[in-house]
Amino acid sequence: MSDGFGPLATRDGVLFRLWAPSANQVRLLLDGQALPMRADGGWYSVQVPAVSDGSSYLFEIDGDLRMPDPGSRFQPDDVHGPSAVAPETYGWRCKDWKGRPFAEAVFYELHIGTFTPEGTYRSAIDKLDHLVACGITALQIMPLSDFPGRWNWGYDGVLPFAPDSSYGTPDDLKALIDTAHERGLMVFLDVVYNHFGPDGNYLHGIAREAFSDAQTPWGEAIDYRKTPMRSLVVENVLYWLRDVRFDGLRFDAVHAIVVPGEPNILAEISHAAGELARETGRHIHLVLENDDNAAQWLDPLRDVPNGRYRAQWNDDYHHAWHVLLTGETAGYYKDYDDAGRRIARSLAEGFVYQGEASRHRDETPRGEPSAQLSPLAFVNFLQNHDQIGNRALGERLTVLAKPESLIAAHTILLLAPAPPMLFMGEEWGAREPFPFFCDFKGDLANAVREGRKREFAEAYADSAQDVPDPLAESTFKSAKLDWSVLKVFEHEERLHLTAELLRLRREHIVPFVADAKKINGQARFDTGFLVAAWATETQKLTLIANLSDHDIDADVPSSKTLIWGGTVPKRLPPWSVYFSIGDR
Known part of the structure; x- marks a missing residue:
């Protein structure tokens, strides 16, 4: 039989497949039909001769549990609802797009739900001309894999192939990417392969062996010693790059992939993406987030991925600048108290920590030598979703730092050799917060709410009521960009500065x-x-x-x-x- 995740169109109809080694019996519930699925080595399958686009289906496990497809391409009714057979008929306009060299990358991180008032893929299209005029060359979209509820940062995804329906349909997402390519913009997606979210992960019930006893900060670790889990991730990478036509991926917190298997799942991902790049002649770029500062994974000058990765988000650069600009030295910032010298080392060599002991990590050595790498190996930034949103109030640097110091830092970021990244609205000095938000229900919602309060209880002991409720709709709405401020002189002036700096970057x-x-x-x-x-x-x-x-x-x-x-x-x-x- 054909192993794999999600419905597969064949000459004889549609093949539905499910990996469920913990199940004894599986039926496909499709448009009112209950079809037995054939078992074969932990996989279940059934061929259906004729299936209409948009048809709803579920899997029934052992006559009891009903669940969506872990390989679902679309979930119109959220993570617990039926999966939909999504059409693969989008008519791509920008068919000859091959991408751009990584040296041209100027990243712009955005969250679809808060980037525009409407918070949709389609509404984001209306802002692409603004980004092009500013000098941005690459969108960096926060995770889209289907998450529970109406709003979420995206790191609680549980259905990796299904772009969240709160933002629109899969074709709406493709239209955004297609239009971006017509404007000369690359589009990157943030993907999460270190854990699944806490609500809607049905793999626990049908494939207990998918998870190890090891833990990540966010739940059980995925066990990449298991072939189906390796296949799930590699298929997902190729789905985003080949079928949805993203130009690259940013891999969240790979240091938290604690059971990587052999060969390391990161190497297998890179080789698969490299093969796609060779077959298509496209520029495909893979970027890591890795708290370990493992320079061995970085190979910025190779034309296609070959077991390694183009670049890494450089937290060291951010942390040193944050300390210099704000004076804050709590938490992980204690490792950057000599901020100016840390900035100098990061500008010259990439990582600040290249094997030195980290006070924040109980004097554990952190990092590997990085001076031998091109500056292209380091995506530098002054703000991103984490560094803003992991604060209790989600404040941006525009309300924490002096304007003149922030402009100096902004100038250096955009004209130094390393690829820069701006967080949405940073180009005009946006002041909206970006607090943590989610839309869980019941006990999980209360646990997140209370955990957030405990996390910041000491720092905000006198004003705990000011810490936003992460479950409240008002918290989500507070993060939406206010585009009307572009008519205000100070924001218009900052936007002009950003555009001029990026013009100089492009030319020199x-x-x-x-x-x-x-x-x-x-x-x-x-x-x-x-x-x-x-x-x-x-x-x-x-x-x-x-x-x-x-x-x-x-x-x-x-x-x-x-x-x-x-x-x-x-x-x-x-x-x-x-x-x-x-x-x-």
């Missing part, structure tokens, strides 16, 4: 990085004075900045910059930034 930084086989970075920081330089075989990019509130005597020769800031004075004003580029 992208060619500098793209043409280099090797880039050597060096940087130093002393009492506010930052100097960084990146050298290729033929050119040198130099950054000079004063990251302090007072003037600094600059021990550098006066020179005319070719990128930003004009002539470098002998005495640098507070929070001033200068970039130059020229022959080495």
Whole structure:
């Protein structure tokens, strides 16, 4: 029989398949019919001669449990409802799109539900011209796999192939990607393969062996020693890249894949994506989130994935800047108290922690040497969903940092060689919070609510009532972007600044990085004075900045910059930034 997940169209109709090794009997409930499924080594299947697009179906397990398809492509009635046979008839317009080289990436992370007032795939299309005009080249969409309830960050997904119906249909999602490609925009999707969410994961009931006894911070670990679970993830990766035509994927918290199997599931994913890239001639980019700072997984210059990954979200860069801009040193920020020097190391070498002991992790060594890697291996950012939303109130840096210091950091982010990422609205200095929100019910809802209160009880002991209720609709709505503020001068001015910086990036930084086989970075920081330089075989990019509130005597020769800031004075004003580029 044909193993695999989700309905498979064949010459003889549609083949329905389910991996249910814990079940004794399975029936397909399809449009009022109850069809016995044939068992074969833990798999169950039935061939149905004629199935209409949109037909609803469920699986009945041992005459009792009724459940949706773990391989469902669409769930119109949420995670506990019937699955729908989704048509594969979308008429792609941008058929010849091959993507863009990674050196051109300027990421824009967004949450579909809060990016626009409507919160849909279709409404996001209306904002694509804004992003293109700003200089964005890559959308980074937070997870879409079907989650329980009406709103969620997306990391509680339980049906990995089904884009959540609260945002629209699968064809609506394809229309968004298709239109983005017509505008020259790449589109990336955040995917979660370290756990399933706590509500709607029916695999527990039909395939207990899918999970190990090990735990992640969010629940039981997936056991990738089991072939079907490996197949599930590899199929899902190829589904998003091949069938839905995403240009790349961002893999959430791979350090929490605690039972990776052999070979490591990350290597198998990369090889499968690489084969697709070779077959289609497309640029396909895979990006990690990995708290372990494991440089061994990164290979930014290879044309196609080959067991490794293009880049990693660089939390070190964010953490060092956050401490410098806000003065906060609690939690994991305690590892970045010497913020200026940490920033310098990150600019020059990528990771701050390259094997050094981490105080936040009880002096455990963290990371691997990364100076040998191209800056393309590190996606840098000042804000993202985690670093805003994991705060009690979900505040952005626009309400935590001084405007002049934030503008300096913004300038350095967008003109330094590493691919930058902005969080939605950051291009105009949005002030809306992005608090954690979900829409669970019953005991699970109460557990999340109380857990959130306990998490921030000490920090907000005098104002616990101010911590937003993560289950409230008002919390979700507070995160929606207010596009009307673009008419306000300060936001319009910030948007113009972002667009100008990204124009300069496109004209000067992208060619500098793209043409280099090797880039050597060096940087130093002393009492506010930052100097960084990146050298290729033929050119040198130099950054000079004063990251302090007072003037600094600059021990550098006066020179005319070719990128930003004009002539470098002998005495640098507070929070001033200068970039130059020229022959080495």
